[in-house]
Amino acid sequence: MTDPKTWMCLICGWIYDEAAGCPEHGIAPNTRWADVPMNWTCPECGARKEDFEMVEI
Secondary structure: OOOOOEEEEOOOOOEEEOOOOEHHHOEOOOOOHHHOOOOOEOOOOOOEHHHEEEEOO
8 A cells, every 4th residue: 555645626725635535525534536536526616636636745
């Protein structure tokens, strides 16, 4: 298993952390970005998954 990664919304800057997930929006902790459903959207601005980019924090 690889180290958890972080992904940033290019529209609003919201960060998705694989280790934390996004339980309040249906994504369990330790959910890899590849396993996040394609129809999931940014909880802050509604951007699509393709509008995120991996970033190092």
